[in-house]
Amino acid sequence: MGIRFILMVNKQGQTRLAQYYEYLTLEERRALEAEIVRKCLARNEQQCSFVEHRNYKIVYRRYASLFFLVGVDNDENELAILEFIHLLVETMDRHFGNVCELDIMFHLEKAHFMLEEMVMNGCIVETSKTNILAPIQLMDKTY
Amino acid sequence: MNPFSSGTRLRDMIRAIRACKTAAEERGVVRKECAAIRAAINENDNDYRHRNLAKLMFIHMLGYPTHFGQMECLKLIASAGFPEKRIGYLGLMLLLDERQEVLMLVTNSLKQDLNHSNQYIVGLALCAMGNICSAEMARDLAPEVERLLQFRDPNIRKKAALCSIRIIKKVPELAENFINPAAALLREKHHGVLITGVQLCTELCKASEEALEYFRMKCTEGLVKTLKDLVNSPYAPEYDIAGITDPFLHIRLLKLLRVLGQGDEDASECMNDILAQVATKTESNKNAGNAILYECVATIMSIEDNGGLRVLAINILGRFLSNRDNNIRYVALNMLMRAITVDAQAVQRHRATILECVKDLDASIRKRALELVYVLVNESNVKPLTKELIDYLEVSDQDFKGDLTAKICSLVKKFSPEKIWYIDQMLKVLSEAGNFVKDEVWHAVIVVITNSPDLHGYAVRALYRALQTSADQETLVRVAVWCIGEYGDMLVNNIGMLDVEDPITVTESDAVDIIEIALKHHTSDLTTKAMALIALLKLSSRFPSCSERIKEIVVQYKGSLVLELQQRSIELNSIIAKHQNIRSTLVERMPTLDLLEWEEKQSGSIPNTTGSTPAHASINIPNGVAKPSSAPLVDLLDLNSDDVPAPSSSGGDSFHGLLDIDLSGAPKQSGVNHSPNNGTDALMDLLSTATPTQSRSAISDLLNSGQDNKTPVSPLEVLSSPSSNSIQPTSSAGAIDLLDSFATNSPIQENNGPAYPSVVAFESSNLRIGFNFSKLPGNPQTTIIKATFTNLSPSVYTDFIFQAAVPKFLQLHLEPASGNTLPASGNESITQTLRVTNSQHGKKSLVMRIRIAYKMNNKDVLEEGQINNFPQGL
Structure with a gap:
């Protein structure tokens, strides 16, 4: 597996979505999120999108007020993860229509369902937006 | 109603939490919500279960404990409806920890759902299993997953493939069952199935040699063709990113080819053409294209040698390195690190650029570049490179100085051509960033x-x-x-x-x-x-x-x-x-320190010292606790080589305690560290380290044997007997007293105030304590009590400790005792000075509780008493 966790954090540093693919205790998660947020949010636009943290890397990208942070193994292709973050945002955009922090907050479970269709156990499942969103749209229609 | 349209109350809760101005307010809202959810759980409320779980997931994300909701997940999973199951499985993946007993309960539901007629429910179960399953569950459910790898719907096949990865990671011996079905997935057209199938094969290759051989033989050509088709495929809107069809699939394919080509010439040969095509034809003006080039370079560097391809790859990295985009430069540095083992000469060509990157504004780039420079240095270029790095040390960020200093020191040590150069460079580093230099x-x-x-x-x-x-x-x-x-x-x-x-x-x-x-x-x-x-x-x-x-x-x-x-x-x-x-x-000059011995010691202690703070290291190393056997226990600065000129042969070593300068930061602590040592270790430690108490007794012994022939105790004998290796501070007074006794007179006694009669403060069948009183002139509140302890029994007392306690209006200060061994039958006595300050002087008289502990014939004895017979007016 390549992806260890995916975080969405607003620019105040509040977590808006967290999905871990390895087990961490509550305390570990809180500490990790605080450290990462402190490290990444302090960086400016010109600096690169990769930060080395402990024994792995964080690939992050900022969209308006929302940061997408992905923790990956050291041998993972950083540029591909960057592209993957963009795919994730585009997918959410297609569903929510210009996704924003509030969409994710108030539809947390939906955001998770989308993520589930894209990443499983740290591996990429699907890269087609249509295929990713199909089960979610089906659900919306049914209920 | 629709549980996913976020019933009003979930919305309300999120709004309430958002409205909170302080963390305390937020905690209050969460506490109230959790209480309500617990109540609902207790009532076994069915209608709102899914909504409560959705709330719990939000609360969980905020970092609050939600373990009480775990059983709710299981209930929802066990219910019949798809919406309930869906939220139940999501909760399972988010809220459950690795406590197997709770997880085991879900195995049965999972099994049913994996066999469900509704494929979406099968998908849910696969996803949950792929994310959280344990080894036992993997064993139980592997046959179901294997079957699902051939399911008619590709969306199930792709999830089953990733679920298989989890299974073989948890139970590697199941890997061989998955080799054939995984190979079948590689022939699929559906991108989702293909990308997951490729990842499964990559994992199988890592888990099993047999799988690696199989895929190498049977699938290399097929994979090359798949990649070729993908590279040459016409525009596919659904997978297109910046004019490239599915870069993610490109990258996974290149990764698998890398695994297959590594260490196998035929397989490497087979993929040469396509790698060359990817390396030359891929557009490099967009991130997606660069991601593929980057992966392609990694593959070229790993597979068996092909000169032409390597040149191509190094050229790509050269282009990356001069790119203006920091992301691209970062990955270039990252990859050059791997390239250096393959073609160090080619990497050396970029030395100047890499050195510039060490000075970049971006910490991530600096770090990568420094690591790279570190491996680039050799005998021929160490001087100019070190100069550059040291010059940069002056202007670098504070938080980068630590890393930089460590690297420079290590380089200078490793490659220094002559000693004068070494000393010059180290002096520069010490002057520029001495505070970042490690003890060793x-x-x-x-x-x-x-x-x-x-x-x-x-x-x-x-x-x-x-x-x-x-x-x-x-x-x-x-x-x-x-x-x-x-x-x-x-x-x-x-x-x-x-x-x-x-x-x-x-x-x-x-x-x-x-x-x-x-x-x-x-x-x-x-x-x-x-x-x-x-x-x-x-x-x-x-x-x-x-x-x-x-x-x-x-x-x-x-x-x-x-x-x-x-x-x-x-x-x-x-x-x-x-x-x-x-x-x-x-104080003669130190003998030459043994360089080899020192280096040996360093290499022996590196595992202990790396990562620990310098203070910590200085406690550990000299004590010999951290590395009891291998390394010689001689501390660098304490120089116990035998050829040290010493005033007396028997006491020479002990004196080095005095010369020792490698203090442990916390003398007490290091003293305590000694206690588990056995006799010889303790002796070695005494000779090599100077915890205050021990150097003290060593000196006292030295002076004893040197000056006072009445006590013919060899220092070594004293040191090796466990009792003298005492860690109590009381024993430390010996040296002071001894040294002072050579002085003509003690200044304290000259200044004595009015005299008070001595008293016998305590007497038992074994022990007598006498108190002598004196006062400092001009300070009537303070009484100096000289306590004399006399042994009345025929046995020697060892480990003698005197303790005293006084009421609040008194302040007591105990000086160290003159010794901790009390010879038999009143031959000699121990003295100890007590200073008592009476804040109620003139109103209340002194009173004291005492406790005396010692060892008689190796048995612990404890005596206690109260002293009321102090003279009036103290």
Whole structure:
């Protein structure tokens, strides 16, 4: 597996979505999120999108007020993860229509369902937006 | 109703949490919500279960405990409806920890759902299993997953493939069952199935040699063709990113080819053409294209040699390195690190660019570049590269200095062509970033200096100069102080001048000045101060004209609150004042430190010291606790080589405790560390380290045997007997008393106030305690009590400790006792001084509770009593 966790954090540093693919205790998660947020949010636009943290890397990208942070193994292709973050945002955009922090907050479970269709156990499942969103749209229609 | 349209109350809760201004307010809202959810759980509320779980997931994300909701997940999973199951599985993946017993309960539901007629429910179960399954579950459910790898719907096949990865990771011996179905997935057209199938194959190759061989034989060609088709595929809107069809699939395919090609010429040969095509044809103006190029370079670097491809790959990295985009430069540095093992020469060509990256504004790039420079350095380029790095050290960020310093030190040590260059570079580093230098590094500098007899003078003069400008760099100060102490005469007399040096004029008093500044500087820590005291002692012998002044400086620390400094001050003062005859032999120049032994010791202790704080390391190393057997226990600066000139052969070693400058930061702690040692270790430690108490007893013994023939106890005997290895502070007074007893008289006794009658404060069948009282003039509240302990029994008492307690209106201060061994039948006694301050002087009289502990015939004895018979008016 390549992806260890995916975080969405607003620019105040509040977590808006967290999905871990390895087990961490509550305390570990809180500490990790605080450290990462402190490290990444302090960086400016010109600096690169990769930060080395402990024994792995964080690939992050900022969209308006929302940061997408992905923790990956050291041998993972950083540029591909960057592209993957963009795919994730585009997918959410297609569903929510210009996704924003509030969409994710108030539809947390939906955001998770989308993520589930894209990443499983740290591996990429699907890269087609249509295929990713199909089960979610089906659900919306049914209920 | 629709549970996913976020029923009003979930929305309300999120709004309420958002509206919170403080963390405390948020905690309040969450606490209330959790209470309500717990109540609903207790009532077994079915209608709102999914909504409660959705709330819990939000609360969980905020970082609050939600374990009480775990069973709710299981209930939802077990219910019939798809919406309930969906949220139940999501909750399972988010809220459950790895407590197997709860997880085991879900195995049955999972099994049913994996066989469900609704494929979406099958998908849910696969996803949950792929994310959280344990080894037992993997064993139980592997047959279901295997079957689902051939399911008609590709969306199930792709999830089953990833689920298989989890299974073989948890239970590697199941890998072979998945080889055939995984190979079948590689022939699929559906991108989701293909990308997951490729990932499964990659994992199988890692898990099983057999799988690797199989895929190499049967699938390499097929994969090459798949990649070729993908590269040449016409525009596919659904997968297109910046004109490239599915870059993610490209990358996974390249990764699998890398695994297959590594170590196999035929497979490597087979993929040469397509790799060349990807490397030359991929557009490099967008991130997606660069991601593919990057992966392609990684594959070219890993597979079996093909000169042409390697050149191509290095050229791509060269282009990356000069790119303006920091992301691209970062990955280039990252990849050059791997390329260096393949083609170091090619990487060397980019040295100048890489060196520029070390100075980049971006910390991530700097870090990568520094690692790379570190591996690029060799004998031929070490001088210019080190110069660049040291120059940059001046202007670098504070938080980068630590890394940079460590790397420079390591390089200088590894590649230094000559000692003078080494000393020059290390002095630059110490002056520029001495506070970031690790203990073992500045220790090594001293070792190297002592090993270069022709450079002693040069080094001490250079250090003296450096100290003028960089007195705030702690480790520089230490090295300088040590060298000035050792080679002060060379400093003053310009001995051993090299041609490259400018002569300097330093007087003896200048040299003492600079040590005094180090001693008194506010940033100097205990180790530095203690080293400075020792250096002063050495100079007092080297510079007789300054001896008196040095004595005055040393005496100032007699009242230091730091035990170590106080003790050193008292000891050194005694040596200067009363032991002129042995002083010059005592402070002779250190013998050359054994470089090999030191390096051996370093390599032995590196696992212990890396990652620990310097203070910590200095406690661990000298004690020998961290590395009991292999490394010699000699501490660098404590120099116990046998050829040390010593005043008396039996006591010589003990005296090194006195010369030892590698203090443990916390004397108490290191004392405690000794207790688990066995006898010989304790002895070695005594000789190699100077925890205050032990050096004390060693000195007292030395002086005993040297001056007082009435106690014919060899120091070694005393040291090796466990009881004398006591860690109680009480034993430390011995040396002071002994040293003081050579003085003509004690100043305290001269100043005695009005006399009070002595009393027998305590008497039992075994023990008598007598108290003598005196008062300091002008301070009637304070009474000085001299307690004398006399053994009335025919057995020796060891480990003797006296403790006392007083009521609140009194303040009690116990000085260390004169010893902790009480000879039998009142032959000798132990004395101890107590100072009692009576805040109710004149109104209340003294009262005291006492407890005496000792060992008689190796049995612990405890005696207690209360003393009420103090004379009136104390």
